[in-house]
Amino acid sequence: MSQIKYQRGFGNHFTSEAKPDTLPKFGHSPQKVNHGLYAEQLSGTAFTAPRAKNQRAWLYRIRPSVNHEPFRSYEQNRVLGSFHAHSPDIHATPQQLRWDPLVENVGADVDFVDGMVTLAGAGDTQLKNGIAIHTYTASKSMGRRSFYNSDGDLLIVPQRVPLLLRTEFGLLHVPPLHIAVVQRGIKFSVDFDPADSVSASNPAFGYICETFKGHFELPDLGPIGANGLANPEDFETPTALYEDASEDWTVINKFMGRFFCYNQSHSPYDVVAFSGNYIPYRYDLTKFNTIGSISYDHPDPSIFTVLTCPTDTHGTAVCDFVIFPPRWLVADDTFRPPYFHRNCMSEFMGNIVGVYDAKATGFVPGGASLHNMNSAHGPDAETFEKASNAPLKPAKVGEGSMSFMFESAYQLATTKYAIEESGKVQQDYWKAWADLKKNFQG
Numbered sequence: 001m002s003q004i005k006y007q008r009g010f011g012n013h014f015t016s017e018a019k020p021d022t023l024p025k026f027g028h029s030p031q032k033v034n035h036g037l038y039a040e041q042l043s044g045t046a047f048t049a050p051r052a053k054n055q056r057a058w059l060y061r062i063r064p065s066v067n068h069e070p071f072r073s074y075e076q077n078r079v080l081g082s083f084h085a086h087s088p089d090i091h092a093t094p095q096q097l098r099w100d101p102l103v104e105n106v107g108a109d110v111d112f113v114d115g116m117v118t119l120a121g122a123g124d125t126q127l128k129n130g131i132a133i134h135t136y137t138a139s140k141s142m143g144r145r146s147f148y149n150s151d152g153d154l155l156i157v158p159q160r161v162p163l164l165l166r167t168e169f170g171l172l173h174v175p176p177l178h179i180a181v182v183q184r185g186i187k188f189s190v191d192f193d194p195a196d197s198v199s200a201s202n203p204a205f206g207y208i209c210e211t212f213k214g215h216f217e218l219p220d221l222g223p224i225g226a227n228g229l230a231n232p233e234d235f236e237t238p239t240a241l242y243e244d245a246s247e248d249w250t251v252i253n254k255f256m257g258r259f260f261c262y263n264q265s266h267s268p269y270d271v272v273a274f275s276g277n278y279i280p281y282r283y284d285l286t287k288f289n290t291i292g293s294i295s296y297d298h299p300d301p302s303i304f305t306v307l308t309c310p311t312d313t314h315g316t317a318v319c320d321f322v323i324f325p326p327r328w329l330v331a332d333d334t335f336r337p338p339y340f341h342r343n344c345m346s347e348f349m350g351n352i353v354g355v356y357d358a359k360a361t362g363f364v365p366g367g368a369s370l371h372n373m374n375s376a377h378g379p380d381a382e383t384f385e386k387a388s389n390a391p392l393k394p395a396k397v398g399e400g401s402m403s404f405m406f407e408s409a410y411q412l413a414t415t416k417y418a419i420e421e422s423g424k425v426q427q428d429y430w431k432a433w434a435d436l437k438k439n440f441q442g
């Protein structure tokens with residue numbers, strides 16, 4: 001995959017052309033585009049959004065996207081786009097939850113689209129306000145099937161097996177310990193390198209955060225200064241790559257939480273050149289620069305925010321994407337693991353690899369946990385005992401590990417799949433805290 005070319009930067013105006021002299025010399029929609037191409041705009045914000053927030057891309061392609069057969073419904077009943085608490089698909093609970101690895105036993109014929117299933121969410125796609133958390137298990141590439149989501153942006157976290165995302169803007173190679181963001185409306189296919197031998201017995205698995213509102217952006221750094229956390233130059237967007245192929249394709253669309261599809265007689269990846277700032281991207285999580293205390297106290301986990309998708313309330317997110325990479329802990333006179341807490345936010349966590357430092361056991365790669373709004377949680381009894389008595393020398397934690405959190409301002413409704421059908425909920429998770437004994441002696 002080293003032959004794939006990327007452009008570096010976050011939210012920049014990127015241009016790329018796979019054939020010279022394709023991009024218009026003036027403006028975006030000339031009377032005739034060079035090489036007999038069509039010009040097509042894809043908007044990511046309202047036309048009238050403030051300039052600093054405005055996102056769109058111009059695609060110069062062999063055929064316009066509208067050149068397709070009628071939509072028809074597509075069977076995919078495992079993804080939700082509406083999270084009303086009394087829906088039969090919802091099993092809402094404030095209970096602290098933890099799941100064993102959520103990779104599914106799938107047959108040989110399940111690709112990324114068919115392998116998606118919803119664990120939790122809030123809100124509704126129709127008013128573009130809310131969030132959904134899914135996993136995927138895939139046993140094959142999408143091949144000549146393409147997908148686009150009209151319900152929101154997708155932040156994809158592969159846990160096992162690298163993804164090769166074919167997008168309208170070019171290729172993104174996304175192995176575990178990387179993430180990709182594919183925004184609303186962008187067509188893409190999830191394929192696998194044959195060398196990875198993806199199959200029913202060796203499926204790809206990962207997590208997805210879908211935001212119905214807005215887009216991910218880099219968090220402000222405030223007094224941290226101009227450098228640190230996720231640096232903009234470490235984000236990578238594709239370069240134009242087109243297929244001039246007349247062949248049968250199926251394009252699948254998620255719209256209002258339901259799936260539709262249409263056929264067309266050519267590849268949807270026929271974009272010869274593009275220009276704009278509404279483009280999918282990838283990021284290598286190991287490039288994250290961690291910041292922490294060098295005196296005392298355990299700072300709030302917001303210091304590990306990679307990307308944030310804001311609500312209209314300043315400082316409050318539809319989703320903060322937060323990671324817990326290997327790092328040094330050096331604080332004096334401090335309980336170093338995460339403190340006991342009750343949050344006005346909801347915290348969904350996943351484990352990509354290794355051992356998370358706040359739990360001795362039970363939170364394993366491919367698994368997940370959810371501590372919903374105001375539900376108390378913190379280190380388990382074993383971790384509390386150990387950390388309360390450990391000598392406070394500088395210590396490296398999380399060596400070889402990477403966990404993450406989708407933290408949301410919304411109350412997350414869990415699905416019937418998450419609680420019942422998956423069969424993966426750890427019924428004894430509450431016991432992690434049952435052995436926290438009374439130390440007070442009056």
Ligand SMILES: [Fe+2]
Pocket residue numbers: 341343347371377
């Ligand atoms: Fe927490």
